[in-house]
Amino acid sequence: MAVVVGRQALHVKKGDLVEVIHGKHRGKRGKVLRVLTKHGRILVEGVNLVKRHTRPNQKLPQGGIVEKEAAVYGAKVMLVCPSCGKPTRLGHAIQDDGTRVRVCRRCGSALDKK
Numbered sequence: 001m002a003v004v005v006g007r008q009a010l011h012v013k014k015g016d017l018v019e020v021i022h023g024k025h026r027g028k029r030g031k032v033l034r035v036l037t038k039h040g041r042i043l044v045e046g047v048n049l050v051k052r053h054t055r056p057n058q059k060l061p062q063g064g065i066v067e068k069e070a071a072v073y074g075a076k077v078m079l080v081c082p083s084c085g086k087p088t089r090l091g092h093a094i095q096d097d098g099t100r101v102r103v104c105r106r107c108g109s110a111l112d113k114k
């Protein structure tokens with residue numbers, strides 16, 4: 001696996017809906033929970049679940065096996081456009097007020113709400 005040095009800008013943000021396009025979780029969709037720019041990885045809700053054997057703690061007085069999301073490579077997911085509902089590549093556009101937005105390359109709609 002490639003070693004990434006330094007922070008990496010990713011195409012996705014927390015809260016985005018993404019679809020996994022590679023690996024054993026291909027086709028799964030979920031919301032981005034966290035972006036780990038340092039590692040070029042992201043946490044996606046319901047994707048790449050691992051079982052953690054947890055000791056009893058305050059949150060979980062019983063302890064036991066907990067399913068948790070593990071990070072996946074950012075390059076292995078594609079953003080799902082909320083307008084056309086398909087995985088898409090991103091473009092950028094400058095709006096009238098000068099702010100930059102991410103746009104869907106398929107349907108051209110802006111992906112960042114204000």
Ligand SMILES: [Zn+2]
Pocket residue numbers: 081082083084085086088104105106107108109
């Ligand atoms: Zn679209």
